[in-house]
Amino acid sequence: MFDEFLPFLYFVMTLFFLWFLHKFLYRPSGNKNVPPSPPKLPILGNLHQLSALTHQSLQSLAKKYGPMMLLHFGNKPTLIVSSANAAKEIMKTQDLIFANKPETSVTRRFFYNGKDVSVAPYGEYWRQLKSICVLQLLSNKRVQSFHSIREEETALLVKEVLRLISVTSSPLNLSEMFTLLANDVICRAALGRKCSEEGTGKKFLSLLREFSELVGNVTVGEFIPWLSWIDNVSGFKARVEKVAKELDEFLEEVVQGCLDAGQDLSGKAVKNESTKNFLDILTTIYKDNTTGVSIERDSIKGILLDVFSGGTDTTSTTLEWAMTELLRHPMIMEKLQNEVRGILNGKQNIADNDLEKMHFLKAVIKETLRLHSPVPFLARIASRDIEIMGYDIEAGTMIITNSWAIGRDPASWEEPENFQPERFLNSSIDFRGLDFQLIPFGAGRRGCPGIGFAMATIELALANLAQKFDWNLSNGEKGEDLDMTEYPGITVRRKKPLVAVATQYRF
Numbered sequence: 001m002f003d004e005f006l007p008f009l010y011f012v013m014t015l016f017f018l019w020f021l022h023k024f025l026y027r028p029s030g031n032k033n034v035p036p037s038p039p040k041l042p043i044l045g046n047l048h049q050l051s052a053l054t055h056q057s058l059q060s061l062a063k064k065y066g067p068m069m070l071l072h073f074g075n076k077p078t079l080i081v082s083s084a085n086a087a088k089e090i091m092k093t094q095d096l097i098f099a100n101k102p103e104t105s106v107t108r109r110f111f112y113n114g115k116d117v118s119v120a121p122y123g124e125y126w127r128q129l130k131s132i133c134v135l136q137l138l139s140n141k142r143v144q145s146f147h148s149i150r151e152e153e154t155a156l157l158v159k160e161v162l163r164l165i166s167v168t169s170s171p172l173n174l175s176e177m178f179t180l181l182a183n184d185v186i187c188r189a190a191l192g193r194k195c196s197e198e199g200t201g202k203k204f205l206s207l208l209r210e211f212s213e214l215v216g217n218v219t220v221g222e223f224i225p226w227l228s229w230i231d232n233v234s235g236f237k238a239r240v241e242k243v244a245k246e247l248d249e250f251l252e253e254v255v256q257g258c259l260d261a262g263q264d265l266s267g268k269a270v271k272n273e274s275t276k277n278f279l280d281i282l283t284t285i286y287k288d289n290t291t292g293v294s295i296e297r298d299s300i301k302g303i304l305l306d307v308f309s310g311g312t313d314t315t316s317t318t319l320e321w322a323m324t325e326l327l328r329h330p331m332i333m334e335k336l337q338n339e340v341r342g343i344l345n346g347k348q349n350i351a352d353n354d355l356e357k358m359h360f361l362k363a364v365i366k367e368t369l370r371l372h373s374p375v376p377f378l379a380r381i382a383s384r385d386i387e388i389m390g391y392d393i394e395a396g397t398m399i400i401t402n403s404w405a406i407g408r409d410p411a412s413w414e415e416p417e418n419f420q421p422e423r424f425l426n427s428s429i430d431f432r433g434l435d436f437q438l439i440p441f442g443a444g445r446r447g448c449p450g451i452g453f454a455m456a457t458i459e460l461a462l463a464n465l466a467q468k469f470d471w472n473l474s475n476g477e478k479g480e481d482l483d484m485t486e487y488p489g490i491t492v493r494r495k496k497p498l499v500a501v502a503t504q505y506r507f
């Protein structure tokens with residue numbers, strides 16, 4: 001009889017021991033002024049208070065505990081930042097102290113132990129990689145040089161809509177189309193080829209999907225190290241290993257292929273500057289020791305992975321939410337169509353200088369990014385003890401800035417939950433990292449270098465869809481009934497794909 005109770009007794013004793021350990025390890029913070037915290041549990045800390053849509057849970061908690069609150073993810077102290085002022089302290093005033101990003105065993109494995117730009121530790125090598133991204137891969141001039149890629153891929157999107165509406169009256173799956181567009185534009189700019197059309201490329205795209213899922217996964221072992229054996233038993237670590245190995249094989253092959261093909265017999269580069277893709281540029285820097293910049297082979301692969309992981313889902317998600325909001329607000333859609341059709345005056349090809357004049361289009365995109373910041377969290381690590389807004393933050397604390405919540409903060413925005421692009425028409429507020437109430441691309445040293453590239457793709461696609469088609473929801477569904485449920489991940493997409501009915505606009 002007693003034997004039957006033994007496991008239970010062990011269980012209770014283990015819990016008691018862990019509670020005791022916890023009490024011992026979490027020393028009181030003395031006379032330090034720590035930010036407010038919700039009550040936490042032993043072992044779990046505040047993890048039990050988070051839902052799968054973590055940005056929403058953290059927004060709710062911040063309403064109660066304030067714009068700077070200290071949570072514990074397992075044993076990791078984590079400062080949650082939910083206001084523009086606090087974000088400015090982290091990413092502008094004290095940017096240097098918070099220039100490092102947190103690493104996990106998964107990001108270390110995928111990003112070549114920090115040899116890429118997005119998770120590399122702050123320092124001279126990272127600065128070199130970032131300047132390659134800003135000045136060479138994603139400069140305005142380079143973004144312009146990809147104009148024909150954007151034009152051709154957007155024309156294919158329009159052609160596909162025309163084809164589908166000529167053969168079926170079923171609604172179109174816009175989510176799928178935006179994913180294809182974003183993948184094809186980035187693949188061509190990065191590798192000079194379209195991954196969606198050939199066997200190994202298709203496999204690469206499916207590996208990238210798995211990669212996003214794995215990187216976005218919060219595993220028990222990351223926050224409660226002594227439970228990391230669960231990640232082994234569940235097969236998670238084996239999956240990471242398999243996907244990382246296969247991604248590396250693909251990237252290694254394209255890098256070697258470029259190194260083999262990139263020179264003529266005299267050793268000169270075959271391509272001229274205006275036709276170079278990211279891979280050409282990175283392999284040239286790798287081979288050429290005369291520029292004073294040298295990068296490792298792993299960094300070529302790491303940066304390519306950064307560009308794919310940072311540039312594809314974010315772009316397609318922005319398009320998806322923009323069209324969602326336009327379908328929910330037919331008057332705003334009409335205003336956009338009037339602007340685009342008026343400026344183009346029957347002209348079919350949309351040039352960069354046409355887009356420059358489309359102020360309402362730009363306002364629609366800004367408003368989309370305010371309400372639906374595709375990457376809801378900006379992560380940093382405090383490199384030393386520091387006081388922020390009167391609170392003491394310890395070295396090693398993880399900082400999560402909730403850019404999604406800041407975009408909806410009533411302290412910064414009137415009627416924050418409403419989609420009102422007009423709010424940006426007579427306003428200088430922009431998303432380039434200077435106005436902290438709108439930071440979908442982050443800010444400071446670690447801010448996104450791909451803003452120009454992303455905007456060029458998004459503006460052209462949206463302008464074409466608004467000019468060439470009229471749009472409705474399927475089955476007479478009303479805008480206000482459209483399902484807006486979000487799906488968790490590194491980028492926050494719609495849970496259900498966006499489907500809509502298009503009618504060709506006759507000029």
Ligand code: HEM
Pocket residue numbers: 117118119130133138306307310311312314315318374375377378379440441442443444445446447448449450451453454
């Ligand atoms: C709508 C589209 C996009 C959004 C919303 C977006 C958002 C972001 C965000 C939030 C960060 C982190 C910034 C921070 O922590 O302060 C980031 C970093 C980054 N993004 Fe983007 N991004 C987009 C498009 C792109 C594109 C098209 C590229 C490249 C072609 C790109 C490349 C990168 C890279 C390399 C980083 C890492 C920078 C670093 O750590 O220094 N992104 N992006």
